[in-house]
Amino acid sequence: MTSRMFEPVRVVLVSVFMTLAVAALAGCSFQEQEKVWEISGGIFGTTYHINVVLPEDKERLQTLAQGIQRELEAVDASMSTWKQDSELSRWNRKPDQTEWTELSPALFEVIQRSIEIAELSDGAFDITIGPVVNLWGFGPDARPETVPPDTVLEEALAGIGYRYLELNAETMALRSAKPQYIDLSGIAKGYGVDVVARYLDREGVQAYLVEIGGEVRVNGRKPDGGAWRLAIEQPSEGARQVNKIVAMDQHAMATSGDYRNYYESDGVRYSHTIDPSTGKPITNRMASVTVITEDCMTADALATAFTVMGFERARALSIRENIPAYFIVRGENGFEVHETPAFSSFVVQ
Known part of the structure; x- marks a missing residue:
């Protein structure tokens, strides 16, 4: 934001x-x-x-x-996180986050769902990764002049983790065992x-x-009387092209990919999607993943999680949980496409 x-x-x-x-x-x-x-x-x-x-x-x-x-x-x-006076920014600046802080119903709902997606994805989606995102220059902070060294990343990773967050559903309150900087840009x-x-x-x-x-x-x-027809984009940096078309009269759809938001330094390309397990931009074969769910915040978060997980792990999870997902993967001879059985019923072209 x-x-x-x-x-x-x-x-x-x-x-x-x-x-x-x-x-x-x-x-x-x-x-x-x-x-x-x-x-x-x-x-x-x-x-x-x-x-x-x-x-x-x-x-x-x-x-x-x-x-x-x-x-x-x-x-x-x-x-x-771009607005210093936002509710989330104020919480991020709290000197003592071990104290319970009552949240608005909206912020509580989003953080609660974020933690659920984090658990489902084994930490591939983690809203506490914000400090590392900022180190790479994809947050509100200025882009760094150099790639952050491993020692700096390790120090940042040592203090973060969604498991430090605790919610109280009765009072809609949040606290953290360690100081955290929450970034909700993925949801x-x-x-x-x-x-x-x-x-x-x-x-x-x-x-x-x-x-x-x-x-x-x-x-x-x-x-x-027709359903809404939605296009999934071909993950290319040039002129936009359609890869697949789906039709829906309900549900939500979100797509995550590394082909638009990135930067290059010394000839190396850095994706905006950060792997919470390494603190570094993803380097897997996933070019794009599209997820269909009943609500859009879940689709948004899952698309990010699947991108981090990589094709094999993401496909296994989506099939196990019966999540409609469409993967565009970089192969030796160009892009390869894969869809879960639950996704196939939405495809019209």
Whole structure:
């Protein structure tokens, strides 16, 4: 999450919604009463595009747009590490984290789910890895002039670990046995998608597609009765291309990959995804992994965990837990694709 600024929220009528990485790829034949409207804006250092199926009512659409922005700004104000006054940043700065600190329901929910995903993935997803992420220059701190030495990484790793965190469900409070710096960048964006979906549900919107920075959640169907069609991107650094298309009328989808966010130093490429077991950017064959779950914060966190785990371990876990997952792996002769049995039912092309 960053504090970069974007254009104000806007509402437009959509005849064909087409954003290659995550959008509906087919046009719609709309009924007279209902059309697809796109509400777009900026948050978390990225952009969002929300498609809602509603009759034309400019006042209601504007109210929805304002409500969506308000909901997302509340998430940012709670969970951003880029904002010094956020709820999470204030906890990260606490001099004594062994004392119980009551959290907002939203922050408690996300940290609780993060710990569950950490347990499921045997620590591949760890929200306490923030200090190491910062050492590599992928957090709010400035990028280092040199690659951090092993001694510095070992010292940082020695003090972190999600197992030091303790939650109290009755009081919605958090404490830690050791000082920790929590970074929710691997799950908060997905949670933001869920927050918007919940808001639209409360407002009586029965069909929608919510996309924030590539993470997606859908509900209902388009006016022509068709499901929402979503594209999985080919993991290449050039022009964007479609690798696979899935269709859904509910569920959420998140993709993680190392082909967009990275930097090079002395000819070596460093991925933004850090392996908590080594404190170093991942070097496995995984180019991209897409996960489908009921809620987007779970899909977001699992996609990150699977990327860290590598193909073999991630595939075994996803099959064991019946998680729909799609893997694009670097092979000797180019990209190889693999999908779990649970994923196959979503594929249309």
